[in-house]
Amino acid sequence: MTCSYGEGTCQFTLHLRTNILIYLFSQLKYANEVRYAKSQFFFGLDLDGETKYFALALVFGHPDKGLRALSKNALLVCTYDAESQESLAIVPVQDVISVVGMVPFVHDVDRDDQYFAVEKIGHVTGDESPQDAPDEEEDDQDI
Amino acid sequence: MLWLYGLCPGLPYTILPEKYWQNLCQLVRGLRLILARELSDKDIAEVHTHLVQFVYDFENLYYQRKESRLHFVHQCIHNLVHFAPETIRVGPLALVAQWLMERTIGNLGQEICLPSDPYANLQMRAELRVQKNALKAMFPELDRASDRLPNHSLAAGSGFYLLPKKDRRLISVRHSQSSGVLTTLLDYIELNSTECSNVIPETRNVQICCYSRLRLPNGQTAQSLWGERNRQKRI
Numbered sequence: 001m002t003c004s005y006g007e008g009t010c011q012f013t014l015h016l017r018t019n020i021l022i023y024l025f026s027q028l029k030y031a032n033e034v035r036y037a038k039s040q041f042f043f044g045l046d047l048d049g050e051t052k053y054f055a056l057a058l059v060f061g062h063p064d065k066g067l068r069a070l071s072k073n074a075l076l077v078c079t080y081d082a083e084s085q086e087s088l089a090i091v092p093v094q095d096v097i098s099v100v101g102m103v104p105f106v107h108d109v110d111r112d113d114q115y116f117a118v119e120k121i122g123h124v125t126g127d128e129s130p131q132d133a134p135d136e137e138e139d140d141q142d143i
Numbered sequence: 144m145l146w147l148y149g150l151c152p153g154l155p156y157t158i159l160p161e162k163y164w165q166n167l168c169q170l171v172r173g174l175r176l177i178l179a180r181e182l183s184d185k186d187i188a189e190v191h192t193h194l195v196q197f198v199y200d201f202e203n204l205y206y207q208r209k210e211s212r213l214h215f216v217h218q219c220i221h222n223l224v225h226f227a228p229e230t231i232r233v234g235p236l237a238l239v240a241q242w243l244m245e246r247t248i249g250n251l252g253q254e255i256c257l258p259s260d261p262y263a264n265l266q267m268r269a270e271l272r273v274q275k276n277a278l279k280a281m282f283p284e285l286d287r288a289s290d291r292l293p294n295h296s297l298a299a300g301s302g303f304y305l306l307p308k309k310d311r312r313l314i315s316v317r318h319s320q321s322s323g324v325l326t327t328l329l330d331y332i333e334l335n336s337t338e339c340s341n342v343i344p345e346t347r348n349v350q351i352c353c354y355s356r357l358r359l360p361n362g363q364t365a366q367s368l369w370g371e372r373n374r375q376k377r378i
Contacts, residue, residue, distance in 0.1 A: 024365075024366050024367065024368060024371065038368065039357070039365055039368065040324075040369060041353045041354065041355065041369035041370070042305050042353070042354040042355070042356070042367060043351040043352060043353050043354065044299075044305070044351070044352055045332070045349075045351060053297075053300070053305060054331075055365075056327070070168075071152055071164075071165070071168040071172070072165075072168050072169055072193060074171040074172040074175070075152040075153055075156065077153070088324065088327045089327065090327055090328065093303045093305070094299075094300065094303060096303070096357060096359060098359065098363055099363040099365050101149070103150065103153060105156075107156055107157045116152070116153040118145070118149040118153075119175075120363070121144055121145070121148055121149070121175065121178050122178050122179055122180055122237055
C-alpha cells in the first residue's frame with residue numbers, strides 16, 4: 001500500500017508493507033534515552049581487535065513537551081534538522097529498538113522541520129523516553 | 144487501525160476542536176498500550192485511566208446523557224471500560240482477539256481452488272495447515288521460512304543481522320566528501336577505543352564497509368538513506 005501525504009514543500013510518501021511500518025526511521029537508545037532517528041547507513045568497524053556494528057543516524061530532537069502532555073502521550077512531535085552535524089550520531093546496532101514512521105506535522109505553517117512518530121501497533125515503546133528530559137529552564141527544587 | 148491509532152492524533156490537530164481531539168487522544172493512547180503483547184501493572188493502570196476517561200467524556204460530548212441519544216453509545220464504546228480488568232484476567236487482549244480467527248478464515252478461503260465442492264476443499268486446506276503447524280511445533284528445525292535471510296547477510300550479534308545491499312569496496316570517508324561523518328566517526332573511535340592510533344591512520348581517513356538494511360530481532364527491517372538512494376538510482 002502506498003499513500004502520499006502533504007503539499008508543496010512537505011512531500012512525503014509512506015511505504016506501508018504487511019509487516020514493516022515505514023522504512024528509514026528507527027527508534028533507538030541514544031545517550032541513555034529512547035530517541036527517534038533517521039538511518040544513514042549501517043557499517044562494521046574493527047575496534048580493539050573486534051568487529052563491531054553500528055548505525056550512522058541523524059537523531060531527532062526530544063518530543064514537544066506541551067503537545068505530549070496535551071495529548072496524553074499519544075502525539076510525539078519531534079524536530080529534525082538534517083543540516084546540523086550535532087544530530088549526527090553513531091549508535092551500536094543492538095540499540096535499535098524498532099522501525100517507526102515519522103510523518104510531517106504540518107499544522108505550523110512557519111515550520112517544516114516537525115514530524116510526529118507513528119509506531120507499529122503492538123510495539124509501543126515511545127513512552128520509555130523520559131518525560132522530564134533535560135530542561136535548563138526548570139529549577140531543581142523538588143518539594 | 145493505522146489511520147486511527149497511528150495517524151489520527153497528528154493529522155486532525157488544530158482541525159478538530161480541542162476537547163474532541165483530546166477525547167480522541169485518550170482513546171488512542173489507551174488502545175495503543177492495550178494492544179501491546181506485554182503489559183506491566185503500571186501500563187494496565189494507565190490504560191484503565193485513559194479508557195474510562197474517554198468513555199466518560201464521550202458520553203458528555205456526544206450523547207450528553209440524553210435518553211434520546213442513547214443509541215450513540217454502542218456496545219464497543221462501553222466495552223472499553225472492561226479492557227483493563229479483562230487483561231488482568233486473561234492476559235494481553237491482542238493475543239486472544241477475534242481478528243486472529245477472522246484472518247485465518249479469510250486466508251483459508253483464499254486457498255480454495257475447487258469451485259465445485261468448496262466446503263470439502265476448505266476442510267482439506269484447514270486440515271493440511273493444522274498438520275503443518277503441528278509438525279513445525281514438534282520439530283522447529285523444519286520451519287525454515289521464519290529465519291530465512293538473504294544471501295550475504297551478516298550476523299551482528301544479539302539477533303541482529305546486517306542485510307545487503309553491501310558495498311563491495313571499502314568506502315573511504317574523506318574530508319572533502321562528508322566532513323561531518325568523518326568527524327563523528329573519529330570522535331566515536333577516540334572515545335570508545337583504547338588503541339585508537341591503530342584504527343585511525345595518519346591520513347585520518349577511515350575505511351568502512353556499508354550495509355543498507357538491518358533486520359531486528361522483532362522481525363522488522365530498518366532501511367537506510369544510503370540503500371534507498373542506490374535503489375532510486377537503479378529505478
